[in-house]
Amino acid sequence: MDLNFSFFFSNFPELTITGLAFGAIYALIALGYTMVYGVLQLINFAHSEVFMYGTFACLWFTMAMVGDGNPGGVKTLAILLGALLAAMAMSAVVALILERVAYRPLIKRNAPRLIALISAIGASFVLAELMGLRDRVAGWVGLDDDLRDYVGRARINNSMPNIVDNKVLFQVGNADVRMVDLIVIISAVVMMVAVDQFVRRSRLGRGIRATAQDPETAALMGVNSTRVIQLTFLLGGLMAGVAAFLYMLKIEVTKFDAGFLLGVKAFTAAVLGGIGNLRGALVGGLVLGVVENWGSAILGTEWRHVVAFVLLVVILLFRPTGILGESLGKART
């Protein structure tokens, strides 16, 4: 195994920046995992599909709006904004449906967490395969011909029209910082701060924290637990939608099983930062993205995934509660 340190050091700024960009996407998806875990002690395995549906909403909206032409300036901005909203809406809707169909019946009956976990895994497969078989589903309602561009080639990569000119904005050291990477990092941080502030300061946010800390007492204090759970899923879904939009901006390609690996990595990021801790999701995501890139540079890209999971194991060995430790319920006001 030859360790390519010279390459790593000479390209350190570029590797770190691109690592932060992908890490920001992990962080936004991780937020969904960490919030649901904080409130329900449930690992929402289907969250990866919430993300994946968001990427498709973004793709379809852009395809519908762009057609063949290449819009300029203001129109591009409007389309991007629309795509972002479409992704957020789709992810939020899928998250809410998930909560209603896959989890609420179990939570109401006080089912063991293991059962909810199995339901989550099942829901994940159902959602992913539905997307992968969308051409058949469209066929049932006779729309597969009209919607061919959208539902065709259902199991392979679908790519989004490229409407953003990814120019270099400035340089750090010898690395070019490009527009898309910067947008991704800044958007993720802004969204994280927004969610964090919402949970810490608003009344609804206080309800979430209360339910996370002690569901029964919170109910006694007048917190509507069903509403809180819905809100948790909604927030996680909205953030996954933002992640989906940023992912499509950067990678421009999606597939029905695109959620799987990203979901596993995002969950890893959530645990890395401290499961149940919102800021932990941000830290975990960014750290994971950066370390993955560094590892790829030093060892070769084939070691990318190995590096990510070795990092997880090492951190948990020394700090079992994750980097930032404390959970949602115990967050100080």
Next chain:
Amino acid sequence: MIRTTRSWRIAAAAVAAGLTLAACGTTDDEGGDSDSESAAGGDAACDVSLAFFGPQTGPAAGLGQPIIQGAQLAIDQYNADAECEVGYELIDSQGSPDQAPSLATEAAGNEAIIGVVGPAFSGESDAAGPIFAEAGLPTISPSATNPTLAENGWDTFHRALGNDATQGPAAAKYIAETLQAKSVFVIDDASEYGAGLAGIVEDELGDTVVGQDTIQVGDTDFSATVTAVTSSKADTVFFGGYYAEAALIVSQLRDRGYEGTFVVADGVKDPGFLEGAKDAAEGTIITCPCIPAEDPAVADFAAAYEEEFGEAPGTYAAEAYDAANIFLEGIATGIDNREDLLTWVNEYDEQGVTKQLKFDETGEPADVHVYAYSVEGGEIVSDQEIE
């Protein structure tokens, strides 16, 4: 609501009984086929089938489709005049070596199948090869190019195209002589096909290679690889792998301002590459042991293909057509079992549409050609034959 334990037990027993009956039903069908004899009066064999083994669905489905259709054309042309029609089974491996062994076992167990056009990919050929060899089921692959496949001593293995031991050096020759590259970065996808081919190209290019990286199939973010390429200042990149990853890699390379030439091989020669990479695909060089559709030798085939399927023949359609025809000519003489068909294939020596079809003891074709294609104006156009 079913609440009592007794109801659950009855239901479970019913399900078990149903499953057993269903399994019995399937075995009966296969038993029927193996009992049939070839017609005493007619020349050609009856109640036989050929099978396609490869990606009908999955991430590389685009590469399977032309092969399915190429063989289909040959079979349809045969069946038009035949007394006994030859059946055509499609075995979908999704191009992955994971499912290949169990699917191969199933195919080997189906006595009606006496010849396989495929497996399409090198990974699955490696996984399914021993099973076909043991069952004595002759296979002719129109597209699997890893050279080591022929070195396993499988009597049943044949391929209708040049392998990477010719494609690799041809690609390296094109890079060194036609492109006159001074520094090459080699990327592979760790697959049997991609890693094998990239390894050969790397060996052939020797000192010209300034860097190497391996990616994983299914990855979407290649920023570390792109950084490695740009920092190595290579003027050419060679990628051994399939079109899904190739599209993403070239997109991300161009996105970060890389202007060198991107060279790939037959696994990328698919419209899926153009769709995935869009403008970034422009100027990509693709090598392939597959004959261009405009070549006069395949003109009749191309016209018939276009008439039946409404599109120009895709990658390896002509080779699949040749492979199927080898089997069909054997069936026309009355061969109805695997052993005789295998002998027929081993002794075959005729001109097909793509080349003179004659296999040596390891299953390699005697006559091989490698062609270069390039992406121009959003289309894959043929460039030249690499001598």
